[in-house]
Amino acid sequence: MADPILVLAEQLRGEVTDITFEMLGAGRTLAAAAGAPLHVALLGSEAAALASQLGVADKVWVVDNPQLDLAPAGTVAAALKALMDQTQAGIVLLGCTNVSLGIGSMLAALAGLPLVNFCRAARVEGGAVVCTSQLFGGKILSDVKLPDGRGVVSIYPGAFPAEAGRNDQTPPVEKVDLPVEAPKVTFKQYLEPEAGDVDITKQDVLVGVGRGIQTQDNVELAEELAQVLGGATCASRPVIDQGWLPLSRQVGKSGMSVKPRVYLALGISGAPEHWEGIQNSQCIIAVNTDPRAPIFDGAHYGVVGDVLELLPVLTEKVKARKG
Amino acid sequence: MNLYVLLKMVPDTVEELDVSADGKSLDAEFLRFKLNDPDEHALEQALLLKEKHGGKVTVVTLDAPEVDDVLFTALAKGADRAVKLPVDQAGLGTTAIAKVIAEFFASHAGEITADTLLLPGSQAIDDLEGEVAPLLAAALQLPYLGVVCQVTVTEGKATVTKEFAGGLRAEFEVTLPAVLGIQSAERPPRYVPVAKVRAAMKSAPIETVDSTPPDRPLQLEIERMYKPEAAGRAELFEGAPEEVADKLVDVLAKSGVI
Numbered sequence: 001m002a003d004p005i006l007v008l009a010e011q012l013r014g015e016v017t018d019i020t021f022e023m024l025g026a027g028r029t030l031a032a033a034a035g036a037p038l039h040v041a042l043l044g045s046e047a048a049a050l051a052s053q054l055g056v057a058d059k060v061w062v063v064d065n066p067q068l069d070l071a072p073a074g075t076v077a078a079a080l081k082a083l084m085d086q087t088q089a090g091i092v093l094l095g096c097t098n099v100s101l102g103i104g105s106m107l108a109a110l111a112g113l114p115l116v117n118f119c120r121a122a123r124v125e126g127g128a129v130v131c132t133s134q135l136f137g138g139k140i141l142s143d144v145k146l147p148d149g150r151g152v153v154s155i156y157p158g159a160f161p162a163e164a165g166r167n168d169q170t171p172p173v174e175k176v177d178l179p180v181e182a183p184k185v186t187f188k189q190y191l192e193p194e195a196g197d198v199d200i201t202k203q204d205v206l207v208g209v210g211r212g213i214q215t216q217d218n219v220e221l222a223e224e225l226a227q228v229l230g231g232a233t234c235a236s237r238p239v240i241d242q243g244w245l246p247l248s249r250q251v252g253k254s255g256m257s258v259k260p261r262v263y264l265a266l267g268i269s270g271a272p273e274h275w276e277g278i279q280n281s282q283c284i285i286a287v288n289t290d291p292r293a294p295i296f297d298g299a300h301y302g303v304v305g306d307v308l309e310l311l312p313v314l315t316e317k318v319k320a321r322k323g
Numbered sequence: 324m325n326l327y328v329l330l331k332m333v334p335d336t337v338e339e340l341d342v343s344a345d346g347k348s349l350d351a352e353f354l355r356f357k358l359n360d361p362d363e364h365a366l367e368q369a370l371l372l373k374e375k376h377g378g379k380v381t382v383v384t385l386d387a388p389e390v391d392d393v394l395f396t397a398l399a400k401g402a403d404r405a406v407k408l409p410v411d412q413a414g415l416g417t418t419a420i421a422k423v424i425a426e427f428f429a430s431h432a433g434e435i436t437a438d439t440l441l442l443p444g445s446q447a448i449d450d451l452e453g454e455v456a457p458l459l460a461a462a463l464q465l466p467y468l469g470v471v472c473q474v475t476v477t478e479g480k481a482t483v484t485k486e487f488a489g490g491l492r493a494e495f496e497v498t499l500p501a502v503l504g505i506q507s508a509e510r511p512p513r514y515v516p517v518a519k520v521r522a523a524m525k526s527a528p529i530e531t532v533d534s535t536p537p538d539r540p541l542q543l544e545i546e547r548m549y550k551p552e553a554a555g556r557a558e559l560f561e562g563a564p565e566e567v568a569d570k571l572v573d574v575l576a577k578s579g580v581i
């Protein structure tokens with residue numbers, strides 16, 4: 001049997017996050033192809049209580065140590081390295097998320113292993129793991145091989161179905177003590193999301209704006225359309241970073257995940273970080289000047305054109321239709 | 324404070340990206356480069372910290388197309404020193420890049436003092452092998468935090484805000500010296516007029532510090548690079564804004580939102 005595949009379970013505020021189940025599903029498929037067992041590392045003081053949810057795994061290693069609660073990447077990586085040594089794990093899967101960012105790189109450095117980032121698909125080929133990685137804002141894919149079948153793989157959120165990582169079985173759990181160094185980065189407090197005037201996660205219609213909106217004044221054009229549609233405006237990171245819309249309107253990796261009936265993506269290229277937040281929308285309409293923008297690969301309807309020309313016309317037409 | 328900003332050039336994705344004939348890299352011929360977005364924020368955060376606490380901002384980069392312009396722009400914005408490590412970034416994975424930068428910090432030219440912060444961008448669109456920030460922190464054995472959007476420094480410690488998801492953030496305390504991967508600065512990156520950049524070109528030199536090219540450019544084996552197949556390509560509407568708007572209104576009506 002091949003060396004175990006180890007998944008780092010991700011948790012936030014006492015809950016196992018979706019990416020964990022997505023990784024378990026991906027790991028289960030890889031493990032079957034490689035003839036390897038699937039293990040999970042669950043760290044921190046709440047680990048023991050959460051282990052029962054990870055029934056897809058062949059074994060859950062619980063490291064019940066409060067120093068691993070919201071521990072910095074370096075501390076988590078050192079614990080994982082110790083666990084790899086103890087369990088002979090060859091491949092480690094972890095989340096390409098803000099929560100886990102940096103752990104993979106640190107682990108790769110500590111273990112002298114290669115890391116594949118932004119992984120969207122993975123397969124076993126002649127004993128080696130080949131990952132498909134999404135680069136340059138989703139414009140290019142790259143198939144990369146982990147030499148010697150060993151390495152760290154950072155799994156992109158939403159790339160693998162979470163259902164494949166859930167079942168109602170109880171996994172074998174083993175507690176393990178690992179040396180944990182005192183972290184030089186210490187958690188102080190959570191800062192809750194700013195309560196905005198509008199909760200964009202509850203809107204039926206969202207008018208999302210990206211770089212293509214060009215100026216703060218133009219955001220007003222999107223606002224007018226949102227108003228006649230009875231919805232709200234929101235934005236991708238560059239627009240929020242410019243301060244053109246408040247933080248409570250940010251959609252994507254660091255911001256909100258939304259699922260409106262209609263999402264209008266105006267001047268948004270569709271980089272993976274933004275796509276992550278809008279993929280569950282029922283209908284996505286994209287307007288962009290670049291016909292090759294990745295947003296058109298996922299949207300239902302598209303217009304290749306200038307959003308600034310289209311917006312006022314569209315607002316008037318909607319008004320007219322509503323009567 | 325002793326502030327280092329690590330700058331990385333990345334292909335500008337506004338331009339069309341093509342795969343080269345070997346099928347394993349980007350076609351360099353028509354590639355245009357720009358500064359990695361989070362790195363621009365890292366520079367802004369460094370300038371804000373300098374304004375508040377005094378000190379010196381040093382920008383450090385490997386060699387890449389159009390990088391001199393970026394270095395002069397940084398100087399014009401208020402950086403005190405620009406360092407180019409004469410190793411061509413092309414074809415290097417992040418592990419190799421971090422190695423070159425770590426060598427600089429092991430030398431006298433990149434002295435790390437008790438009040439030092441190393442500020443790379445949190446991540447880059449071509450970080451196939453991982454991010455520079457944690458790799459550098461591992462090499463230099465410094466504390467690290469990524470996805471940072473706020474930094475306050477008091478008495479040898481930094482209070483740092485990291486972004487999670489859904490608008491949730493958290494505050495951490497970090498002992499200096501440290502590496503902080505910056506996602507966004509507390510303010511939008513400042514604008515600098517071209518005249519000031521030209522003046523910097525004339526008055527401020529770019530320093531070159533000897534570096535060893537890494538013996539292993541990539542840790543991974545790239546089998547192929549390709550453009551994604553448009554799986555569920557959008558139904559495209561064409562025509563003048565009037566015609567297109569009519570079709571979009573139909574879609575909106577069909578979706579039941581108007």
